[in-house]
Amino acid sequence: TTIDNYAFAYCYSLASIVIPDSVTSIGNYAFSGCSSLASIVIPDSVTSIGEYAFRNCYSLASIVIPNSVTSIGKSAFDKCSSLASIVIPNSVTSIGYYAFQYCYGMAFYDFSQATVVPSLATNVFSSIPSDCKIIVPDALYDEWIAATNWSSYASNIIKKSDWDASQS
Secondary structure: OOOOOOOOOOOOOEEEOOOOOOEEEEEOOOOOOOOOEEEEEEOOOOOEEOOOOOOOOOOOOOEEEEOOEEEOOOOOOOOOOOOOOOEEEOOOEEEOOOOOOOOOOOOOEEOOOOOOOOOOOOOOOOOOOOOEEEOOOOOHHHHHOOOOOHHHHHHOOHHHHHHHHOOO
């Protein structure tokens, strides 16, 4: 039910993996340093992504986080420089320190389905590209830009309706 800590860490040639539906948690450093891992689909059974789980997965270009995930651990996607965008489901209630640090390729983080503002540790988006957008629900925009640690990224936060208008 768990992909243990360090289970696939530094498997440099691992390009893809299918995680079975029986898995409920991805441990700390589980795929850290898997520099050839390009994409992964996390099954709906997973509720937590551990600390450093995908750190230094430089080739990781896409990942689907299911609605079952409630927490994203510290540095979980640190240095995933090939990630271009990610949808964070409304089930995520907390995001750990440096979770998306040095994700230089990110165009946007989509939180538009959120019903509450998730708890955010400091420096989650450290080194966020200046043109990267954090898409939030219109109704929560004011709350979002004033929230603890989110206010640091106020210049990146955009209402869903404004994002949609900019894409047409």
